[in-house]
Amino acid sequence: MQLVVARIGRAHGVRGEVTVEVRTDEPELRLGPGAVLATDPPSAGPLTIAAGRVHSGRLLLRFEGVTDRNAAEALRNTLLIADVDPDELPEGDDEYYDHQLIDLDVVTEDGTEVGRITEISHLPSQDLFIVQRPDGGEVLIPFVEEIVTEIDLKEQKAVIAPPPGLIDDRAEIASSREEAGDDSA
Helix, strand or coil: CEEEEEEEEEEECCCCEEEEEECCCCHHHHCCCCCEEEEECHHHCCEEEEEEEEECCEEEEEECCCCCHHHHHCCCCCEEEEECCCCCCCCCCCCCCHHHHCCCEEEECCCCEEEEEEEEEECCCCEEEEEECCCCCEEEEECCCCCEEEEECCCCEEEECCCCCCCCCCCCCCCHHHHHCCCCC
């Protein structure tokens, strides 16, 4: 199975280093020297990591055969893809690979069917489940502990405790004016 582990950013310096947007929780495992990664577009790779370092909080990589700024800049926006055993699991108990979550049924804590996870969107602040509703619509569910209360891979379901308005349009909104008894407009 192939997983996207990073996206190449801009060139850094004149010796072929590039900045990398990491898309894995295990960069030391997936992006270490000697790792051979497939690419998207395929014509850019495969790429072998020659060296890596952190500079100002950002991961920089250098690839074998990429020795100058122009060659590094030509790789910009290329996705780096690692081959992963489909039975391999992340190290943490509450960590999951995207392929484990896709197609899980999403239900509320009381058992109400919400839909099925069709995609995971990785945003800078949090990940989102993109859930296909039975009626054909979509709903976005933040993948945070307060909302996604359980992932059960054996039962193939994700249990959620959605706040009002997340999965329906019947949110109860109480105006602070009404609570205070203020009749003025």
